[in-house]
Amino acid sequence: MSIPRRHLAVLAALPLVLTGCASASGADDGTVDVMASFYPLQFVAEQVGGDRVSVRSLTPPGAEPHDVELSPAQVSRIDGADLVVYLSGFQAAVDDAIAQTSPAHVVDAATEATLRPEEHEDESAEEHEEHDHGDVDPHFWLDPSRMPSVVQDVADTLTEIDPDGAETFAANAAALTQRFEDLDAAYATGLEQCDSRTFVTSHEAFGYLADRYDLHQVGISGIDPEAEPSPARLAAVEKIVRDEGVTTIFFETLVSPKVAETLAADLGVEAAVLDPIEGLADPDTDYFTIAQANLDALRMALSCS
Ligand SMILES: [Zn+2]
Structure with missing residues (x-):
């Protein structure tokens, strides 16, 4: 498992927060407070966390996530969250908010999902030169075979936050991974x-x-x-x-x-x-x-x- 840079910074600060991690900063009902940046990551967090987590999405239901804008209240909720699950390079407002705040734990799906460079079928090489290089295609979740590594990272991080939930998170992650593998097989056969x-x-x-x-x-x-x-x-x-x-x-x-x-x-x-x-x-x-x-x-x- 690769650990994102921010995550390392969090680990370095761990002795300070370790004792109060799950209880003091959790949601009011004692569950782990998770902010997910958009639906597929929200779904993974909900499925893995079960009733030990409360998951909110930064993208409103039914909204298109690419150009999401965040209110100051949402930014402060990111700051106070036990865990933020997002995809760097996909939603600029979320990237900015995470850079400005210090959520206790962060999972960046981009570090697990092996993103590929963005393709530009409809522009010349010259036009492409004007882009910020390093742009990647964010839509990894539409390939179910890329989801299990994100599932595992979410399960591992939830276990750090809430060690009592370790067995639940492991069982939920295994079940969810199986569903993604079954879906991958159905696509391969069906197509x-x-x-x-x-x-x-x-x-x-x-x-x-x-x-x-x-x-x-x-x-x-x-x-x-x-x-x-x-x-x-x-x-x-x-x-x-x-x-x-x-x-x-x-x-x-x-x-x-x-x-x-x-x-x-x-x-x-x-x-x-x-x-x-x-x-x-x-x-x-x-x-x-x-x-x-x-x-x-x-x-x-x-x-x-
Ligand atoms: Zn899209």
Whole structure:
């Protein structure tokens, strides 16, 4: 397990806080107070922590997390949390808040999930030079095989905070890891034999999923869901749809489907939902129900047998 730099600083200060760690700084009801930066990490913290934790998300339910802004009250809740679980490089406001505050423990999913460089299909090499290099594609949670290492880090850190919960956290982490492994196997089998391997999405959230299951993602807008596609990009996507016989253009639940729906109508193909699991639009769903719906949608669009 790699330990983030901030975490080391926390460990160095540990003798000072060790005795009061779980009880003094915990939530009022005696549970471990966890702040998660957005839904998939909230889900992991809830599943691993069970009733020994109270988890709040910094991204409101149903909101799109990329450009989240934090209130001063949220920043001070980060400061007072027993544990913050976040993904560095994904939400600038959260990165800033963590740099300004000193939560007792921090898990940065980016240190566990092995992030890959952001791809820019729709820009020239010259344009790319202007970017801040080191940009990575944040959407690792859409590849279920990358989740267990984050699960383990959360379980290990919760155990440091609340040693009495060690067995609970270990059992919950093992059960959750098994579910991610089962899901990974279902995707691998379900996407093995398909007539097409190219899918078109509104924002490029599915790069890790595409890599894992040997598919090709074509994004209408880039990594940022709010980015407006250029006319040149739209023309390029249209050509791919025609040349490769793409049957479906996917849109998502938390961002306006207008561009994808218009394009699908223009090209005479279906428009359907592929959910990047960045937040819950429907409280009766969770990570696994959405991931299963995504698999079903991909199998339909790609004519998998
Ligand atoms: Zn995204």
